[in-house]
Amino acid sequence: MASIWSKFALAGVVAAAVGAGVAYALTKPDPHPASYWAGLAAPDLSHGEVLFWAGGCASCHAAAGAQGEALKVLSGGRALPTAFGTFHVPNISSDPQAGIGGWTLAQFGDAMTRGVGAKGEHLYPSFPYGSYARMTREDINDLFGYLKSLPASDAIAPPHALNFPFNMRIAVGGWKLLYFSDAPRVDLAEAGDAVKRGQYLVEGPGHCGECHTPRNVLGGFQAGQWLAGGPNPEGEGRIPDITPGSQSIGQWSEEEIVTYLETGFTPDFDSVGGSMVEVQQNLAHLPKSDLQAIAAYLKAVPAR
Known part of the structure; x- marks a missing residue:
């Protein structure tokens, strides 16, 4: 009987070791070649x-x-x-x-x-x-x-x-x-060049979704809520929904979005506030064609 239990114990150890090896292989740092x-x-x-x-x-x-x-x-x-x-x-x-x-x-x-x-x-x-x-x-x-x-x-x-x-x-x-994935956040494969450029800027270097997309308890983006706004991940308050479905930015025209990113002024002559102040000041350095591309993308994403 002791021999049987020893075999079971050994099998358990082997299974645990194999499982740990598989887990490490799936989760180890993975740089580019x-x-x-x-x-x-x-x-x-x-x-x-x-x-x-x-x-x-x-x-x-x-x-x-x-x-x-x-x-x-x-x-x-x-x-x-x-x-x-x-x-x-x-x-x-x-x-x-x-x-x-x-x-x-x-x-x-x-x-x-x-x-x-x-x-x-x-x-x-x-x-x-x-x-x-x-x-x-x-x-x-x-x-x-x-x-x-x-x-x-x-x-x-x-x-x-x-x-x-x-x-x-x-x-x-x-x-x-x-x-973690490098796949596009939304499928806009049939979109024009301006929207695709905007998608690259917003989803890539601009990393807008890092604040404007709500997260779950593990810090991952909530599925189906791209750019839908949510609690500020770094403190108090909420980050706004910037999809076409929102009742604020979602109602702006593309030109109004461009003006906001260029100047910091909203269509009703309010000014940018909170953590968006630095973001706007950074984006104001971009060529106008890139700001137009960002605006085109924000009007093309699914409304939330």
């Missing part, structure tokens, strides 16, 4: 600057209250309070030790599009790589080149202060398995 980042031309720094503003890099990585050229000193350090704990934004300046000046394009690109850090670790999705995953490798190259041209800072951000079990990076692999 090195060849993906090879063979790119010299970065276009002027285009990299457009992507810098489209991606709102300064809104998180510059010092709070920074203005003008200080917005380009990406020293990090801001605290992002969430239900999972407090994240501290890292230094992404050109400093080779404190920032990303010593990184390779592959390291930067895998962080941006795969959520994999320079040491091969999972990155927390407080960094919106779930959106940046839609960016092309050429755009990543241009953005990286531009960031390396900006001033260096030797500031070191505090470590994240997260609640258990969210302080275990291995759990991020499970989150990615459930929610």
Whole structure:
């Protein structure tokens, strides 16, 4: 009888080991192959600057209250309070030790599009790589080149202060398995060029859905609620629905949306407020054709 139980115990151990191996294989960090980042031309720094503003890099990585050229000193350090704990934004300046000046394009690109850090670790999705995953490798190259041209800072951000079990990076692999995808958020395959450009900007570098889409208890987007608004993931208040079904922005014309993104003024002459102030100021740097594309996309997405 003891021998039978020993066999059962051994089988259980083997099954557990196999299960753990399968789980790790499904959830381990998954960077692009090195060849993906090879063979790119010299970065276009002027285009990299457009992507810098489209991606709102300064809104998180510059010092709070920074203005003008200080917005380009990406020293990090801001605290992002969430239900999972407090994240501290890292230094992404050109400093080779404190920032990303010593990184390779592959390291930067895998962080941006795969959520994999320079040491091969999972990155927390407080960094919106779930959106940046839609960016092309050429755009990543241009953005990286531009960031390396900006001033260096030797500031070191505090470590994240997260609640258990969210302080275990291995759990991020499970989150990615459930929610990480580089597929389009909505099917607009038959749309025109302007809408497709808007889709790229909104779903990719602009990462608008990171705030404007409601999340479930694990921090994943709620299915079928793309851009439908919801509780502010970083604090009090609500982020508005920006689909055509809303009773505010959804009723604006495309030209009114463009004017809002250019100037910060709504159709009834109110002004942008809250966390959208920095977003609008960033987007105002984009060419008008890109703002028109964003507006076209927002009128094309499904109403909620």
